[in-house]
Amino acid sequence: MLLKTDPDIIKGYLEDSSNLGGGHADGVYIPQNEKEIIEALNECNSKKIPLTVSAGETGTTGGCIPFGGWALTTQKLNKIITLDTERKFAVVEPGVTLEEIEAAVKKENLLYPPDPTEKTATIGGTVSTNASGGRGYRFGSTRDWVRRIKVALPSGEILDLKRGEKKAPLSTISTYTMPRVKNAAGYFAKPGMDLIDLFIGQEGTLGIISEIEISLSPALAETFDIVAFFPSEKIAVDFVLSAKAKKDPSINFFEFFDENTLQMLKKTYPHIPEGVKAAVYIEQEITAQNENTYLEDWAQLLEKYKASIDSCWLGMDSAKKEELKNFRHAIPEHINELFKTHKLVKLATDIAVPTDKFKEMYDFYTSSLNPPGSSLFNIKFGHIGENHLHVNLLPKSSEEKIAAKGLILKFVKKAISLGGTISAEHGVGKIKHQYLKEMYGQAGIDDMIRIKKTFDPNLILGRNNMFDVDRKS
Numbered sequence: 506m507l508l509k510t511d512p513d514i515i516k517g518y519l520e521d522s523s524n525l526g527g528g529h530a531d532g533v534y535i536p537q538n539e540k541e542i543i544e545a546l547n548e549c550n551s552k553k554i555p556l557t558v559s560a561g562e563t564g565t566t567g568g569c570i571p572f573g574g575w576a577l578t579t580q581k582l583n584k585i586i587t588l589d590t591e592r593k594f595a596v597v598e599p600g601v602t603l604e605e606i607e608a609a610v611k612k613e614n615l616l617y618p619p620d621p622t623e624k625t626a627t628i629g630g631t632v633s634t635n636a637s638g639g640r641g642y643r644f645g646s647t648r649d650w651v652r653r654i655k656v657a658l659p660s661g662e663i664l665d666l667k668r669g670e671k672k673a674p675l676s677t678i679s680t681y682t683m684p685r686v687k688n689a690a691g692y693f694a695k696p697g698m699d700l701i702d703l704f705i706g707q708e709g710t711l712g713i714i715s716e717i718e719i720s721l722s723p724a725l726a727e728t729f730d731i732v733a734f735f736p737s738e739k740i741a742v743d744f745v746l747s748a749k750a751k752k753d754p755s756i757n758f759f760e761f762f763d764e765n766t767l768q769m770l771k772k773t774y775p776h777i778p779e780g781v782k783a784a785v786y787i788e789q790e791i792t793a794q795n796e797n798t799y800l801e802d803w804a805q806l807l808e809k810y811k812a813s814i815d816s817c818w819l820g821m822d823s824a825k826k827e828e829l830k831n832f833r834h835a836i837p838e839h840i841n842e843l844f845k846t847h848k849l850v851k852l853a854t855d856i857a858v859p860t861d862k863f864k865e866m867y868d869f870y871t872s873s874l875n876p877p878g879s880s881l882f883n884i885k886f887g888h889i890g891e892n893h894l895h896v897n898l899l900p901k902s903s904e905e906k907i908a909a910k911g912l913i914l915k916f917v918k919k920a921i922s923l924g925g926t927i928s929a930e931h932g933v934g935k936i937k938h939q940y941l942k943e944m945y946g947q948a949g950i951d952d953m954i955r956i957k958k959t960f961d962p963n964l965i966l967g968r969n970n971m972f973d974v975d976r977k978s
């Protein structure tokens with residue numbers, strides 16, 4: 506197996522999009538097959554050396570950053586093993602990127618629908634964080650598309666888990682109740698659950714996922730993309746709630762951009778209309794049922810909410826659709842760059858709440874974010890279709906930093922009180938422990954530590970992802 510101990514090479518495995526600093530490791534394992542993963546696990550487990558899995562390094566919570574011990578990268582585990590176009594599934598190694606999967610299945614007129622907007626993320630990383638993205642509104646999260654996984658445990662044992670074939674033993678199910686919203690916070694827990702679900706969203710803390718079987722769907726028929734601009738954020742939110750109430754199964758996503766997001770993007774996209782305060786981006790599949798009516802339907806609804814269809818950006822051909830997709834993707838890229846420039850650990854929410862509570866949560870954001878005299882830079886954007894926005898705060902002084910941390914905690918508490926989650930898609934990693942504890946209490950955290958010890962008694966894997974394993978209790 507390839508082993509690297511050169512500090513310049515190790516440096517390449519100490520970062521992700523969280524901007525969390527201080528990571529360090531003694532070396533990097535670069536396995537090329539499952540046997541080599543087991544070799545690394547055996548060595549680390551027998552010597553109690555911490556081992557952190559690193560994949561695409563696009564995570565936003567520091568999950569792949571080691572703080573001691575060794576890193577193990579999945580970058581050379583990058584083969585698509587099977588692509589069964591008849592039965593619509595693929596078997597892949599964990600280091601295959603989403604863009605590689607997309608390219609391979611597209612040729613066969615198929616689609617892997619979970620759509621985290623960052624295509625350099627790997628399938629192993631997205632399974633380990635139960636990532637989702639724009640199209641989660643229609644197609645759900647990564648969990649919904651994973652049929653089977655192989656997991657290498659610290660003991661060197663391989664679990665081959667096929668959905669529907671192995672229930673999780675009671676001793677491996679947490680006793681807390683998960684919120685009924687899109688969720689990626691903590692170990693999955695549900696009475697009667699499959700064992701496979703415990704390993705989806707485990708953030709590299711229980712085992713190393715070495716092979717994944719994913720379901721595929723037929724490629725979408727033609728789609729229609731639209732970015733609509735609104736005179737106020739409130740009107741834009743009301744527009745989305747009204748459009749969602751129609752429960753149209755052909756809509757793939759609703760994405761929201763607040764006023765500050767549009768201001769931030771204006772430098773790169775100067776043709777954003779003057780005076781607008783919010784935008785909503787929608788993708789809809791054009792089907793036999795809606796092909797003659799969809800344009801008129803949107804025009805009517807938009808007019809009702811003071812957004813003329815003439816001012817919208819329409820994606821009618823593939824070049825324009827790509828442009829709109831890049832416009833959406835530019836937001837996290839811009840904001841991550843800002844955090845990097847200001848050398849700040851990412852301060853952002855990943856909160857989702859139930860649909861009937863979204864308006865209350867939104868009003869809470871706006872009233873808390875902009876008190877008189879505050880100049881704290883903030884933007885709200887994201888997956889409004891799933892009642893899930895990212896509020897990013899960029900403090901410029903130590904006072905603002907304290908205020909920003911206080912605000913995020915306030916949002917977290919409010920979301921929990923409304924039956925929501927502190928993380929709908931990014932996971933907890935090393936920077937959101939406090940919020941996970943707010944959500945499930947110390948008893949929930951103790952439950953998770955107990956489950957971790959069942960699979961990883963020496964506590965070597967993904968140390969301090971989700972919770973602090975060094976806590977004295």
Ligand SMILES: Cc1cc2nc3c(=O)[nH]c(=O)nc-3n(C[C@H](O)[C@H](O)[C@H](O)COP(=O)(O)OP(=O)(O)OC[C@H]3O[C@@H](n4cnc5c(N)ncnc54)[C@H](O)[C@@H]3O)c2cc1C
Pocket residue numbers: 521522557558559560561562563564565567568569579599620621622623625626627628629630631632633634635636637638639708709710712713714715834837838841930931967970
């Ligand atoms: C611009 C941008 C946009 C983004 N948009 C979205 C979005 O829309 N939705 C979303 O959900 N996320 C989004 N993300 C976050 C990120 O892409 C996801 O969290 C993704 O799942 C991380 O995958 P990765 O391969 O980069 O994993 P890494 O960041 O390398 O690792 C993530 C975690 O998974 C663990 N891990 C990785 N591989 C394995 C394995 N084989 N076995 C066990 N554990 C493993 C790691 O130890 C770590 O804890 C975005 C990020 C960026 C930079």
